[in-house]
Amino acid sequence: MSVPVRIQPDETFVLNVGPQHPATHGVLRVKMEMDGEYIVDAETVIGYIHRMHEKMGELKTYPQFYMNLSRMDYLGAMGYSHGHVLLVEKAAGIEVPERAEYIRAITVELNRISSHLFWFGAFVMDLGGFSPLMYALQDREHILDMLERITGSRLTYSYYRFGGLYNDIDDEFIESARRFIPRMRKSLKKYDRLVTGNIIFQKRLIGNAVLTQETCRKYGASSAVARGSGINYDVRKNEPYSVYPEFDFDVPVYNEGDSLARYKVRMAEIEQSLRIIEQGLDKLPGGPIMPKKAPKIIKPPAGDYYQAVETARGNFGIRLVSDGGKNPYRLKLRSPTYSNMHLFDETCKGMLIMDALAFMGSLDLVIPEIDR
Amino acid sequence: MELTLLNVIIAVVIAIGFAALNAAYLVWAERRGAGRIQRRPGPNINGPLGLLQPPLDGIKLMAKQLIIPGGADKALFIAAPVLAMAPAIVSFVTIPFSDTIVAHNLNVGVLAIFAFASLGGISLLFAGWSSRNKYAVMSSIRAVSQAIAYEIPMLVTVITVVMIAGTMNLADLVGAQKGGIWNWNLFPFKSGLFNPLMLMSFLIFFICTLAETNRAPFDLGEAESELVAGFHTEYGSMGFGLFFMGEYANIVIGSCLTTILFLGGWDCPFGLFPGVWWFIFKIYVLIATVIWIRWTFPRTTIYGLLNLSWKILIPLSLFNLLVTAGLLKVF
Numbered sequence: 001m002s003v004p005v006r007i008q009p010d011e012t013f014v015l016n017v018g019p020q021h022p023a024t025h026g027v028l029r030v031k032m033e034m035d036g037e038y039i040v041d042a043e044t045v046i047g048y049i050h051r052m053h054e055k056m057g058e059l060k061t062y063p064q065f066y067m068n069l070s071r072m073d074y075l076g077a078m079g080y081s082h083g084h085v086l087l088v089e090k091a092a093g094i095e096v097p098e099r100a101e102y103i104r105a106i107t108v109e110l111n112r113i114s115s116h117l118f119w120f121g122a123f124v125m126d127l128g129g130f131s132p133l134m135y136a137l138q139d140r141e142h143i144l145d146m147l148e149r150i151t152g153s154r155l156t157y158s159y160y161r162f163g164g165l166y167n168d169i170d171d172e173f174i175e176s177a178r179r180f181i182p183r184m185r186k187s188l189k190k191y192d193r194l195v196t197g198n199i200i201f202q203k204r205l206i207g208n209a210v211l212t213q214e215t216c217r218k219y220g221a222s223s224a225v226a227r228g229s230g231i232n233y234d235v236r237k238n239e240p241y242s243v244y245p246e247f248d249f250d251v252p253v254y255n256e257g258d259s260l261a262r263y264k265v266r267m268a269e270i271e272q273s274l275r276i277i278e279q280g281l282d283k284l285p286g287g288p289i290m291p292k293k294a295p296k297i298i299k300p301p302a303g304d305y306y307q308a309v310e311t312a313r314g315n316f317g318i319r320l321v322s323d324g325g326k327n328p329y330r331l332k333l334r335s336p337t338y339s340n341m342h343l344f345d346e347t348c349k350g351m352l353i354m355d356a357l358a359f360m361g362s363l364d365l366v367i368p369e370i371d372r
Numbered sequence: 373m374e375l376t377l378l379n380v381i382i383a384v385v386i387a388i389g390f391a392a393l394n395a396a397y398l399v400w401a402e403r404r405g406a407g408r409i410q411r412r413p414g415p416n417i418n419g420p421l422g423l424l425q426p427p428l429d430g431i432k433l434m435a436k437q438l439i440i441p442g443g444a445d446k447a448l449f450i451a452a453p454v455l456a457m458a459p460a461i462v463s464f465v466t467i468p469f470s471d472t473i474v475a476h477n478l479n480v481g482v483l484a485i486f487a488f489a490s491l492g493g494i495s496l497l498f499a500g501w502s503s504r505n506k507y508a509v510m511s512s513i514r515a516v517s518q519a520i521a522y523e524i525p526m527l528v529t530v531i532t533v534v535m536i537a538g539t540m541n542l543a544d545l546v547g548a549q550k551g552g553i554w555n556w557n558l559f560p561f562k563s564g565l566f567n568p569l570m571l572m573s574f575l576i577f578f579i580c581t582l583a584e585t586n587r588a589p590f591d592l593g594e595a596e597s598e599l600v601a602g603f604h605t606e607y608g609s610m611g612f613g614l615f616f617m618g619e620y621a622n623i624v625i626g627s628c629l630t631t632i633l634f635l636g637g638w639d640c641p642f643g644l645f646p647g648v649w650w651f652i653f654k655i656y657v658l659i660a661t662v663i664w665i666r667w668t669f670p671r672t673t674i675y676g677l678l679n680l681s682w683k684i685l686i687p688l689s690l691f692n693l694l695v696t697a698g699l700l701k702v703f
Contacts (some may be wrong), residue, residue, distance in 0.1 A: 013506060015506050021600065022597050023597045023598060032654065034506075036513075037510065037514075037674065054435055066683055079599075124670060125597065126597045127597070127670040127671060128588060128589065128591070128595065128597065128669075128670045128671025128672035129668070129669060129671070130410070130667060131406075131410050131667050131668065132408055133413060134410035134412060135410070135411070185544065187454055194668075195670075198670065200669055200670050200671070200672050200676075201670050204670070204672075204674075204676075205673075320602065350676070352570055352673070352674065353510075353598055354592075354595065354598045354671075354674065355673065357597060359599050361597075365574070
């Protein structure tokens, strides 16, 4: 954490960005000490939407707490649910049918694309371009409609169950997903022409807020923030889980470390997610989606368990200490944006406010996920 | 036309009517245009094609309370929106729509319009300073530095055109471009003057118009993702409404000036039926371009914006001024 902002009359002034501000996309507050348009010092203040998810984890039983996970990050809810079910299955030793694992991978990747699309639109809007958001939302709408049919909700999916899934996918879903892949590829080309090649866009982002590998490692950054700085780290590759080893996909890495590199990583990730979905649909095995004898009451044996997953926002770790009871003894959620956000305090010093807010957009912050 | 009190009042009323109608319906056009660009309908509920939206918005704004923030400088706070709208309306008085339709043809029309236009910067400064809001102050400082930076290349370009025509009278400026598209100042083949830089001059003027009216991609004054709403953060009700209408009225003025200075005013491109309809057609094409640009480009940075003016536009426009002066001497 940085030093608190000092008030120096006649020299600098303190600007309160947030908790209600269009650039923070939520209730994040940044106390900025400004020298004209330049930021002298900044301190991010969080906790405005703290909901005590970790404490709830201790008080509720495993199936009861499962619903909370999708409320952490409203844009990429699947990834967080996935982490939790994988952890509890590992702890309680529940076998998962292969078909369920494949469907999980497909839905997680679809959700990752929809999250990245929303980020893309919001990021360009931070830079003052309004139209790409509408195009991105239209593509996202296709995914939301697909997932709504299967899971019953559009944002806070609680689709997985310990051991399997709530609902099997049908032919219509598969056909819709197959239609989506070429559509998304076409859209990616369009975004490339409309946004990436734009001279104003490039001028604003090239060299904006260059993060070194050391800084990223120091703060524990992950996702596109780390991969944009040349750190080749993706939980799906480095600590494989679920059926990800079966898929052939790349981890896009850029070495520049600026905001444009982070943008390019995310756009390349959409393409990789499409590849995973394509392979998942091809390889999709038949069979049940729930194990034959799923336990009614989940009581993992006493012990210490950890599961990391790559969500749309980065490395989401979830640690469970069980005392053998119906409730966890302790449940720790390591949310990726929390680490990514703290880069902001250090990096934005000496930057112009408009560059700093463009940098903040490139971090892909979702505030409820920081505050938990 | 004789300058009697009655005539002046009629002229001003018509100018206000034209400015207000344009300002209101350009908001509608902008929202419909944005809808087209973003594949959504835009306002379409109130009236056919949503045409009743602007008057209803006006009623809504007027029905709201004008809140003056505590600690604000009251006089300046109230004066600022009026100062934003008034110069735009007054400018309409001197603009000739055709050789007969003009409220009052000043022989220094160009000068008058630019004198009024510079008042716009003052209104932004008043608004930002008086509302006692840090975002507003930052925004007004940005807006004023932007206004100064872009007025210079704009005026230098105007001097070039005035030199070619040898007059500051707007109607005579159009008269000098009579006789088809090749005689317009826009084209480098203008008879009696073969200046290859005139097209660039037109682009400089158009960019300056965008910057002067605080339009995207130069809308740094109201950069909403950084400065909330810029200089009108604290304004509600009709205070905001006047700023909003002032912005659109300024766009119309800018388009009118561009048409008069570069696009031959009411002259027909191929010599048929010159008249007010050509003028109207040309300004709306320009306005549509302005709207199109806004919904396509992201915002520039403040240093990028100032660099563009001081390092590129001002040297280029000065160079063009010299070249034009030289060519006028030669031919």
